[in-house]
Amino acid sequence: MSKPFLQIRGIRKEYGPVTAVHDVNLDVAQGEFLTFLGPSGSGKSTTLYILAGFEDPTRGDIVLNGQSLLSTPSHKRNIGMVFQRYTLFPHLSVGENIAFPLKVRRLPKAEIDAKVRDMLKLVRLEGFEDRKPAQMSGGQQQRVALARALAYDPPLLLMDEPLSALDKKLREEIQHEIRRIHQQTEVTILYVTHDQEEALRLSDRIAVFSKGVIDQIGTGPELYANPATRFVAEFIGDSDFLPCDLVTAANGRADIALAGTTVIPNVPLHGKPVVGGKAALMLRPERLRLTRSAPGGSTAVPVTVSDITFLGNNIHVATQTAKGDALAVRLPFGHEAISSLNRGDRVWLGFDPASAHVFC
C-alpha cells in the first residue's frame, strides 16, 4: 500500500474545557472494514461526525484520496452514512428514499430507477419500494438506510451504531447482511459500536477508543492475544486481574510475584514498569486449567470455588484467591474436573505465563 486511502491526522475536538478527541491518528486502507470500538463518551462517534462534516475538529486534518475533506461541506463530501436512529424520510416511500441522493444529483430517471432496483436487490428488499418507512420493521428500515447510503457509490461508508436499536437475533442477521454487502461492494466502511462481539464479527481491524484516544488498533485476534493496555484487555474478551509485584522488567517481559505463589517468570509486560512497584496480572477464564492439586512444574494459583454456573456449551466457575480477588475459569461442558466440583472446594488454577499479561 503506497498511500493510505483515508488518513485521520492528529484530529482533536474540544468542547470548551472538555476534550472529546485527543489527537487521533489513523490510516485506513481502501476496501477495509474498520470499527471504532469503545464505551459511550470515548470519542468514537465524535470522530465519525467529524468525518461526516457535522462537527469541525479543533485541529487536525482528514485526507481522503490525497485531498483534505475539512473545507468540503457535508453535502459535497459524497460519503454514505447509516445512523443510529431511523433517518429514512418518513414522507417518502422506500423507493423514493433510495432515489433521494440520486435525485438531488439530478441523474436521469432511467438511471435512478435502475439503481433503486439494484439497491433493493442488494439489501434483499425487492418488492418493498412502495412501502412507507412507518410500515417497515426497524431492521428493514436500517437496510433501506444502507441502500440509500450506498446508492450513489460513495467511496466511504460511515455507520454509527446502526443496529443498537434492534434485538439480538435481528442484530446478528443484519450483521451478516452488512458483511455480505461489504464483500460485494468493496466499499470502505468505518463502523462505530460499543459492542465488542459486533466489532469482532464484522471488522477487518478494530480501533479501541478510550477517553478520546485510540488505545490500540489491530485485528480482533491481535487485540485479544496481545492487548496493549488494561482497558483493551478488559474490553475485548473476558479477563480478571490479580494484583502483583514487579520483580524485574526487561524487553517487554517481566518477572512478577503473586501472593501465595513463587515468582512467575517471563510474563509479557505492558505499560511503564517500575521495578518493585505494583502491577496487575491479567488472566483469561478460557485459558486457565483447573486441577484438584497443585500441578507439578507449571504456574498455578490456589483458589476457593465460590460459584458454578452452567452456560450451555461451557461452565463458568467463579473462584476467589486467598486475598479475596475474583478469578473466573471457563471449562467445556463435560470436563472431568467439573463432575464432583462443589462450592467451597479448594482447587488450583494453572496457566502458561506466556499467555498471561502484566499491566502497570
Added chain:
Amino acid sequence: MLSRTDAKAAGSKIPAGRLTLTDFDLTLPALGLLVLFFVVPVAILLARSVSEPVPGFGNYAELLGSSTYLRIFANTFLVSGLVTFVSLLIGFPVAWALAVMPSRFASVVFAILLLSMWTNLLARTYAWMVLLQRTGVINKVLIGLGLIDKPLPLVNNLTGVTIGMTYIMLPFIILPLYGVIRKIDPAILQAAALCGANRWQSLVRVLLPLAMPGMAAGALMVFVMSLGYFVTPALLGGTANMMLAELIAQFVQSLVNWGMGGAAALVLLVVTLALYAVQLRFFGTDRMGGR
C-alpha cells in the same frame, strides 16, 4: 349521573367508573351553555335574515347579487389570504429558529410572543396606527434615511390591514409550526445533507413536506380567524377595502338592518364551517395545533 359512577366504583376496587372519552354526560353543562349563548342567537339571526323586512330569501339574493357586496366578499378573502401567506412566510423561519436555538434564547422569544398575545388587541392595533401613519415613526425614519421623499401610505388601506393582522396572527402560525418542527429528528436533516442535498434541497424536499401538517393547520386557523376579523380592519383599513365583519357591523349598528346583517353573518359562518370541514377531512382533529 354521579350515582351511576359511584355505584360502579363501590362495586369493585378497580376504577370501573373511570371517565372515558365516550362519557357524554360530562359535556352537558358546556353543551347547554353553547346552545343558550351561541346556537339560539345564531338561530334567531338566521330567522331574522329570512323574515325581515319580508319573509323569503330576498336578503341573500341582494347580498350575493350585488357587485358592491361581492367586492366585500372578495376583499375579505384577499385580506385573509394575504395575511395567511405573509404569516407563513414570516412564521416558518421564526418557528424553525425557535426549534433549533438554545432553549434559554427560545424561552425569551416565547415570552415576547405570549406577551404580545396577552396585550390588549385595541392597544396593539392603535400602536400600529401610530407607527404606520403619515407622520409615524416608520415614515419618519425612511424619510430621514433619504429612502423616500414623501410619506408612504401605510395605513387606512390594504397594506395597513395586512401588516396589523399579520402581526396579530403570527403566534397562531408559529406555535403549531414550532410543535411540528421540534419533532423532526435533526439526524434526518443530517442524513439529507450526506445524501448530497444542499440547504435549499433539504428545505424543499425534506423539511417543508415534514412541516406540512403544522403549516396547513396554522394556515387554515389564521385564514378562518381572518375571515371574521373586525377590530384591526376597522381601525387600520380604509373604506375602499371593507371586510365582511365590518359590513355586518354596519348593517346592524348604522343601518339597523337585522335581515341583511343576519344574512351576511350566516354566509360567513357557512364559509368558516366549510373550511373547518376541509381541515378535519385532510388533517383530522389530532393534527390541530400541530399535535
